[in-house]
Amino acid sequence: MNDLVLTNARIVLDDGVIHGTLIVGDGVIRQVDEGSTRAPNAIDCEGDYIIPGLIELHTDNLEKHLMPRAGVLWPAIPAVLTHDAQVVAAGITTVFDALSVGDVEEESVRIDTLRSTYDAILEGQATGALRADHWIHLRCELAYPRLLETLEPLMHHRSVRLISLMDHTPGQRQYRDIEQYRKYYSKNHMTWTEDEFTEVVKRRTEQQAHYSTRHENAVLAMIHGRDMVLASHDDTDAQQVDHARSIGVTISEFPTTQEAADAAHARGLSTVMGAPNVVRGGSHSGNVAALELARTDRLDMLSSDYVPASLLHGAFMLHQHAGWSMPKAMATVSRNPAKALGFDDRGALKAGMRADVVRMRDVGGLPIVRNVWVKGQWAF
Template sequence: MTYQGKIDAGATLFQGAQVLLADQIVETSVLIEGGRIAEIGGTSAGDRVVDARGLMLAPALVDLHGDAFERQMMPRPGVFFPMDTAVLETDRQLAANGIATAYHSLTLSWEPGLRSLEQSRGTIQAIRDLAPRLTVENRIQLRWETFCFEAMDLIDWALQAPLKPSIAFNDHTTMGVLHPDVPIQKRPFDQAPDFPVADLHSPAFARKMDKRAKRAGVTEEEYAALIRTRWEKRPDVPAAIGKVAEAGRRAGVAMLSHDDTQPETRAYYRALGATVSEFPMVIEAAQAAREGGDFIVFGSPNAVRGGSHIGSLAAADMVEAGLCDALASDYYYPAMLAAVARLDAEKRAPRPELWSLISKGPARAMKLDDRGEISVGQRADLVLVDWPDQGTPAIRATYVAGRPAYAAMPLGQ
């Protein structure tokens, strides 16, 4: 891959690549100008030329839910790193993995520590302040814990950002108090009056809170006391959900429900304007989403590993069944490309359809109609992929609105 001309002005012409279009892969040229795709297969010349022979040119990735950034902020339990360092490192990981648009899944919780409102506000502010230095488009998914009533001011502030966030309705409080005899995939609608609850004062329940307590920087007993106090506020949750949903509708942002287990859950959030089902846990919830015309999202790590690590639906099966519109990085950025590679090897669908799961699909789910596919007029968010036959694909270069964000030349070339 060779570059000619300046990298900061004029048009760029990609030549010799296998170009991944909506329904086929063809060797053709692509001209980008003014940050957009200006021509496909034409005869126009570029001010600079990218010789992409032997590579695939594809739409850059759109990640609608990724929380791997938490590892940059707190690489070990209770060990925090400077916020600017964490944001800059995350941005470079995104670019290197071909992700041109990323929604950082930022949990707005009543917990102290990593997922506290103070930490969330600091993260959002750091991303805003560092925006001129970042290489890709860093957005926020406001992963709002529905019991965190005090988050409303932060949500209103975040919704005023030039790069609009999304809102995910997340209820890990109710999931946390679920009776141990009921699998999380079988739990009833979160608002059900007869929801089965564990003994919140038992030592077993405190032990169950171990991982959450470490993340929050408190003891198991202290965390158990915190969640008991929150659970007492359950009658106020529906009104809070309605208020947040109204704010999201006014702002025109994409809204999602998280870990749906019942058709009733999906119908409830759809009625509020949340038209994306994120990680449905059972087939009935996924089918309800499809029947309702909603977008369906699964995690890329699920597809890479051949199934859910917690025993929920297998993403690959959902792709093959037509019950998946997008794959998110979830907790590991490289998983998006790796998921497509495995699904492609397993012949779950044609490669252009599979690639859409990490580009056009998530873009449309997030109401971003200007990116996600290679067609004239679209934003020139592109990746060059080294994908040998029977081999593992790797990102060679990432372009964001026509601007080089990442480039790598292997030692063997």
């Protein structure tokens, strides 16, 4: 008997949406057919959508579970388990947990919790405690003085598949407006007088000049010959995109301007934008709106970033508000990230693929996740 039969469903395929039946056996999609079945083990989906399990390539969601309240550190394993439950409930079946290796500020929860979080993710994998398929995305803060000694011990596990190069120095990229830098860190209860802030910017700029280029070269040497994908972060202009392409970057994460997104498209980089940007109708920090990039066909993938539930919501809004077909919209959270990350076993609903499947209902324009299966096993 088949493990799973989903019928009377609107099944989102690569090239269209059919009313049909999806059949799973031994964790793999065996068959996708038009029409319904009366098989006794079939689940009547009542006309709900069936979509591929979502693939998340950059989520910081775990951080809020590691520090649920300012100054309160939570044990890493319970934090990872809570994060895992939340992402699965959002329809995410493959998740790249983004762990920041370093920070521009010395006193940072990211620095304090990096190793324990990394170990907790691997322990969750090894014990079978996690519902989603977890991978690791190491975010390298190039101006962080201790980057290399911190990064090297983390590089050797097979789950490390994505590396991104970041530089959050005030005065460029995400913080080209240095007041945005000040505003962001003031949310973390950091305050400076005018003289103190001027000194901070000066010190950060000097730190970047001393470390960033040589750290970038060292990271590139470290990943040479490894099966890893390289991403840039917060590209702002065509020159930064050109540099990224020249060093082997294939993913442009969160370009901050239309110019950068145009350049990434022209040079064959896959562009990922934040799904919260789509849901909120714009960037929280004044950068280019993701919907604008969608309307100019400069958007390839979405990331939930800091709100797991935004991933499906954002993709559905591309269908509703950017005029994209359902297959094209859902590809931003399934097929396209699968391709960008080198997966050929997931991201689409067709025979032979992993049975990572989401049942979703449109309720007044809001996509509601009703059930999730990971490799054919019920997870939500």
